Amino acid sequence: MTATTADHHDDHHDHHPSGIGRWLFSTNHKDIGTMYLWFSFCMFIIGGLMALIVRAELFMPGLQLVTPHFFNQMTTNHALIMIFGAAMPVFVGLANWQIPMMIGAPDMALPRLNNWSFWLLPPAFTLLIGSLFSPGGAPAGGWTMYPPLSIQTGMGMDMAILAMHMMGISSIMGSINIIATILNMRAPGMHLMKMPMFVWTWLITAFLLVTSIPVLAGAITMLLTDRHFGTQFFDAAGGGDPVMFQHIFWFFGHPEVYILILPAFGVISQVIPTFSRKPLFGYSSMVFAVAAIAFLSFIVWAHHMYTVGMPLAGELFFMYSTMLISIPTGVKIFNWVATMWRGSMTFETPMLYAIGTVFLFSIGGFSGLMLAITPSDFQYHDTYFVVAHFHYVIFGGTITGAFCAVYYWLPKWTGHMYDEKLGKIHFWLTVIGMNITFFPQHFLGLAGMPRRIPDYSLQFTEFNMMSTGGALLLGLSQILFLYIVMKAIKGGEKATDQVWDGAEGLEWTLPSPPPAHTFTTPPLVK
Amino acid sequence: MSEQGSYYVPEGTKWPTITSAGIFCLASGFIMLMNEINNASIVMLVGTLILIYVIAGWFGEVAVESESGTYSKQVDVSFRMSMGWFITSEVMFFAAFFGALFYTRMLSVPWLAETELLWPGFENIWPTAGPGGAAHIGADAHHVDEGQFATIGAWGLPFWNTVILLVSSLTVTIAHHALIAGNRSKLNIWLGITVVLGCIFLYCQMLEYTHAYGELGLTLGSGVYGGTFFMLTGFHGFHVTIGTICLAVIMYRCLIGHFRADNHFGFEGVAWYWHFVDTVWVILFVFVYVL
Numbered sequence: 177m178t179a180t181t182a183d184h185h186d187d188h189h190d191h192h193p194s195g196i197g198r199w200l201f202s203t204n205h206k207d208i209g210t211m212y213l214w215f216s217f218c219m220f221i222i223g224g225l226m227a228l229i230v231r232a233e234l235f236m237p238g239l240q241l242v243t244p245h246f247f248n249q250m251t252t253n254h255a256l257i258m259i260f261g262a263a264m265p266v267f268v269g270l271a272n273w274q275i276p277m278m279i280g281a282p283d284m285a286l287p288r289l290n291n292w293s294f295w296l297l298p299p300a301f302t303l304l305i306g307s308l309f310s311p312g313g314a315p316a317g318g319w320t321m322y323p324p325l326s327i328q329t330g331m332g333m334d335m336a337i338l339a340m341h342m343m344g345i346s347s348i349m350g351s352i353n354i355i356a357t358i359l360n361m362r363a364p365g366m367h368l369m370k371m372p373m374f375v376w377t378w379l380i381t382a383f384l385l386v387t388s389i390p391v392l393a394g395a396i397t398m399l400l401t402d403r404h405f406g407t408q409f410f411d412a413a414g415g416g417d418p419v420m421f422q423h424i425f426w427f428f429g430h431p432e433v434y435i436l437i438l439p440a441f442g443v444i445s446q447v448i449p450t451f452s453r454k455p456l457f458g459y460s461s462m463v464f465a466v467a468a469i470a471f472l473s474f475i476v477w478a479h480h481m482y483t484v485g486m487p488l489a490g491e492l493f494f495m496y497s498t499m500l501i502s503i504p505t506g507v508k509i510f511n512w513v514a515t516m517w518r519g520s521m522t523f524e525t526p527m528l529y530a531i532g533t534v535f536l537f538s539i540g541g542f543s544g545l546m547l548a549i550t551p552s553d554f555q556y557h558d559t560y561f562v563v564a565h566f567h568y569v570i571f572g573g574t575i576t577g578a579f580c581a582v583y584y585w586l587p588k589w590t591g592h593m594y595d596e597k598l599g600k601i602h603f604w605l606t607v608i609g610m611n612i613t614f615f616p617q618h619f620l621g622l623a624g625m626p627r628r629i630p631d632y633s634l635q636f637t638e639f640n641m642m643s644t645g646g647a648l649l650l651g652l653s654q655i656l657f658l659y660i661v662m663k664a665i666k667g668g669e670k671a672t673d674q675v676w677d678g679a680e681g682l683e684w685t686l687p688s689p690p691p692a693h694t695f696t697t698p699p700l701v702k
Numbered sequence: 703m704s705e706q707g708s709y710y711v712p713e714g715t716k717w718p719t720i721t722s723a724g725i726f727c728l729a730s731g732f733i734m735l736m737n738e739i740n741n742a743s744i745v746m747l748v749g750t751l752i753l754i755y756v757i758a759g760w761f762g763e764v765a766v767e768s769e770s771g772t773y774s775k776q777v778d779v780s781f782r783m784s785m786g787w788f789i790t791s792e793v794m795f796f797a798a799f800f801g802a803l804f805y806t807r808m809l810s811v812p813w814l815a816e817t818e819l820l821w822p823g824f825e826n827i828w829p830t831a832g833p834g835g836a837a838h839i840g841a842d843a844h845h846v847d848e849g850q851f852a853t854i855g856a857w858g859l860p861f862w863n864t865v866i867l868l869v870s871s872l873t874v875t876i877a878h879h880a881l882i883a884g885n886r887s888k889l890n891i892w893l894g895i896t897v898v899l900g901c902i903f904l905y906c907q908m909l910e911y912t913h914a915y916g917e918l919g920l921t922l923g924s925g926v927y928g929g930t931f932f933m934l935t936g937f938h939g940f941h942v943t944i945g946t947i948c949l950a951v952i953m954y955r956c957l958i959g960h961f962r963a964d965n966h967f968g969f970e971g972v973a974w975y976w977h978f979v980d981t982v983w984v985i986l987f988v989f990v991y992v993l
Contacts (some may be wrong), residue, residue, distance in 0.1 A: 200712060288712055289718070295722040415806060
């Protein structure tokens with residue numbers, strides 16, 4: 177991806193800065209997008225290594241490799257790094273690269289702010305990862321930071337809280353920028369209902385970020401003052417309530433889940449029509465389904481806390497509102513399948529990933545529906561069933577969606593086709609590894625194995641061994657991904673402007689790779 | 703590459719990375735301070751100085767660009783949208799604390815009082831510092847013993863603060879109309895009045911806090927009442943401070959002849975922010991002081 181503009185020095189409009197300044201001081205959406213993508217890949221590797229430590233410890237019952245406290249630090253930081261460091265930035269990177277090109281804009285609406293959004297992340301993650309080396313270690317009470325554990329943790333918790341504040345500012349600024357870009361920078365003739373689905377999903381995601389991240393900021397600020405400044409928000413002796421933290425946290429946390437998945441939905445809504453060589457089925461219903469999911473995401477938060485003690489009316493309300501989400505989600509899945517129906521389909525790597533996403537996300541969606549039912553959730557709560565569920569959604573939906581996007585747009589970014597054969601191998605290794613890792617966890621959870629515990633009863637051994645083996649395969653296959661991307665950056669078959677013969681949209685009218693500045697004069701969309 | 707298209711895309715900029723460095727210093731220093739590590743205040747000071755340098759430099763650069771006509775109408779719309787969404791995010795930040803206030807008043811405190819087994823004798827009354835906290839002895843009590851706290855009545859200083867902020871919203875609007883009408887002296891006078899009102903509000907808040915801590919026994923540690931009271935009024939006061947500084951900056955810009963009837967986003971952005979701060983206070987006055 178770094179070679180984006182290398183071939184275009186003959187372009188005399190293109191006075192592109194070089195050296196470290198190109199990256200530190202960049203106002204170019206493509207360069208900033210590239211930084212986001214590489215950053216999230218680094219975090220993906222670090223978070224993945226943490227997961228492998230967790231899985232290695234769980235390979236056998238008993239304590240072999242790490243202390244329980246370190247195990248807890250690994251589970252907690254794996255989640256924080258994967259969610260805030262890998263899954264969110266990868267889609268901001270994609271938004272940076274693609275949205276201006278897809279709507280015919282010269283850049284993001286606020287290029288300097290865009291630079292700041294990115295450059296807040298490295299110091300934030302320095303603090304978060306640095307907390308591992310602080311006295312008392314990193315936060316170890318789970319990524320949800322529930323009090324009282326999070327109030328009793330040492331200095332590492334303060335580092336994590338301040339890191340989360342910085343990530344939050346980054347997300348809010350990034351989202352404001354994306355909203356302004358989409359609403360204000362579209363080429364003449366591109367009405368809202370003509371926007372590519374990826375742009376639509378990002379518009380709604382950005383809205384969710386702007387409205388939910390500040391609530392997280394409020395929650396962790398109260399945590400901080402409870403820790404150091406004598407407030408008692410989460411202490412019953414002072415009239416507070418530890419459960420209140422859970423309410424505020426999940427008011428942010430549930431929209432967050434859709435923040436992670438909606439852009440992936442947008443990506444596969446671009447990819448499936450391309451490789452089915454048919455327009456997206458039910459475009460406007462897709463838009464309304466995304467909007468409906470976004471709205472519902474604000475009124476379902478307490479389904480994460482059925483067992484915490486809520487009035488019956490609350491349990492019922494959150495159960496029904498949660499189950500409602502399956503309607504717009506079902507609309508989307510139906511539309512993707514209907515788009516493929518009778519299309520002249522081919523199965524290049526992006527399409528494989530898109531179909532994989534639909535399939536794996538559906539499994540995660542169904543297990544989510546099981547968890548939505550209050551009485552069953554009393555059985556599943558805090559077991560490996562929950563772990564399996566959200567990994568099917570976040571790995572099977574978000575991360576495979578991100579892989580799908582990278583394979584789809586990599587030829588556009590680098591000007592070279594990636595190695596199709598290796599891409600397909602990467603797909604199969606990832607999907608098989610992912611299923612070996614997470615599918616057995618359903619059974620473990622249903623049988624009662626609790627999450628976040630470094631040891632387990634003997635009867636869980638076989639499934640845990642399978643899961644660890646799968647995790648190793650899954651982790652190692654990502655080295656192949658890095659190789660494929662590097663190879664495409666270095667060279668390979670030249671990509672045409674359109675790249676895929678079924679691809680439609682403004683980004684495919686640009687050269688591959690596009691020059692540093694594109695659409696300085698907006699194109700006319702008919 | 704502004705010469706190529708109508709939309710201004712700046713060349714590289716050093717400000718954001720320096721801002722991040724400043725924030726990193728400030729955050730690290732704050733963490734050190736909370737954990738009693740030596741030299742915390744020096745690290746925080748360095749961070750603060752970097753941020754002051756950045757804010758002056760970055761906003762200064764943007765103001766110069768704006769005055770030299772770099773920004774097209776479309777850029778102006780981007781700024782307006784961004785400011786609107788920024789204020790939306792601020793609203794949600796305050797919503798978290800209001801949510802905490804409502805939750806404790808309506809749910810957790812009544813629940814604590816219901817479960818007799820946990821805290822025998824604890825009653826559901828507001829204000830409260832909780833079953834293990836200090837006892838509340840009415841508003842503006844003259845004598846507060848150890849283990850007691852008094853609250854600040856709504857109709858003294860807080861009421862006048864409400865009036866001050868409401869009037870200041872009005873004065874900034876008058877100044878805005880004067881700017882559009884091209885009446886510079888009227889603009890300067892009414893904007894000046896707004897800055898002064900902002901300062902008076904902050905001074906009154908300072909008096910109130912001194913009174914609360916010194917005489918009423920009401921502190922951040924006064925249970926859930928003290929927590930919500932000081933976090934809501936404190937964050938509001940912090941926002942008023944920022945708003946007043948912003949007003950002072952646009953006051954200065956008005957005095958040196960910045961802003962025109964058709965190009966004054968900087969002014970409007972601050973005015974919107976000021977109205978937002980004002981609205982939050984009104985809600986706060988109702989739910990924290992009156993009810």
